[in-house]
Amino acid sequence: MKTLTLLRHAKSSWDSPALADNERPLNKRGERDAPVMAARIQAAGIRPSLIISSHAVRAWTTAKVVANELSYPLEFLQREKDLYLASRRRILEIISRQDEGFNNMMVVGHNPGLTDLANYLVPDLTDNLPTCGVVSVSVDSETWELRNDATCELLLYDYPKKPQ
Numbered sequence: 001m002k003t004l005t006l007l008r009h010a011k012s013s014w015d016s017p018a019l020a021d022n023e024r025p026l027n028k029r030g031e032r033d034a035p036v037m038a039a040r041i042q043a044a045g046i047r048p049s050l051i052i053s054s055h056a057v058r059a060w061t062t063a064k065v066v067a068n069e070l071s072y073p074l075e076f077l078q079r080e081k082d083l084y085l086a087s088r089r090r091i092l093e094i095i096s097r098q099d100e101g102f103n104n105m106m107v108v109g110h111n112p113g114l115t116d117l118a119n120y121l122v123p124d125l126t127d128n129l130p131t132c133g134v135v136s137v138s139v140d141s142e143t144w145e146l147r148n149d150a151t152c153e154l155l156l157y158d159y160p161k162k163p164q
Helices: 028-043 057-069 088-096 113-121
Strands: 002-008 050-053 104-109 134-139 152-158
Touching: 002 028, 002 057, 002 113, 028 057, 028 134, 028 152, 050 057, 057 104, 088 104, 088 113, 104 113, 113 134
Parallel strands: 002 104, 050 104
Antiparallel strands: 002 134, 134 152
């Protein structure tokens, strides 16, 4: 059994139009939502043994906040440039390259790839994974090679504005 958690980066700022897209920081709402969602992830009992994040500032900052809240060592966070605006297929390729010894992986990235992947794992789950939204599934598999025939069970689908 594997557990895969998808986390979309928290809300980012558009205050500096001169910044490149991958350099945009979190805005105040994003800074507020990231620790809240980390607490919800922790309350759901999700404990990643591997966290991989897009290199974009908004994703990397979200990953660091969540890792800190989950007592995940920041020095073990992995930056993956190919996660930046990655498609579902590309995210699946990145996941498949990870060591099988990790049984609980978190991927921090972007839409539309994360929404597409969430719906691939749990059909018709959502039209849009909101900023700082999280989807976690258990996968009946011994490997990170996630194919259509892998049976997934939804463990958590949550986002900041979801009624509690």
